[in-house]
Amino acid sequence: MNTKDLNNEEIKKLFGATVRKLRTEKAFSQEVLAEKTGLHRTYISDVEQGERNLSLVNIFKFCNALEISPADFFKLMEEA
Amino acid sequence: MNTKDLNNEEIKKLFGATVRKLRTEKAFSQEVLAEKTGLHRTYISDVEQGERNLSLVNIFKFCNALEISPADFFKLMEEA
DNA sequence: CTGTGACTTTTAGTCCGTG
């Protein structure tokens, strides 16, 4: 999959789907992930729905909480 | 380098430094990169200075303009 | 060609709740 072909909506959706994939693999609830990231629970929901264009430092918070490096996160995302 | 140890300022600075590294390697001016990303010239400058916490879709614009996948971009960033 | 401060508009992100 070539990320160059993604439009803005697709980028957000794919990011959210990757978060959800990793979160459910680790059997975290959204609330637990909210706690680990320090972000609000409704925000986690929105991100997973692909409705948020989150910022760089929050991307890192998600990666840390999901115990994956940003590079590996995006690799997974690109493999989707 | 473990990205878990980076604070917010360091994340932005490291991102900016990585953009600058790739841009100068390709011998692009900030103005050329601005054109390729569709973003404003001064915004590029701010990002490279680590003064912007840019969002997911703009990260992708930078990667596309710099002809690198997001996964490879962050890999480079983590190797710094 | 690039850095900076100031600025307005848009959106990120929170917090209250509902089914």
Next chain:
DNA sequence: ACACGGACTAAAAGTCACA
């Protein structure tokens, strides 16, 4: 445990004149 909404505040997006 999650989706969704309304209302709100903080911060990002985006532009400009000037150094």
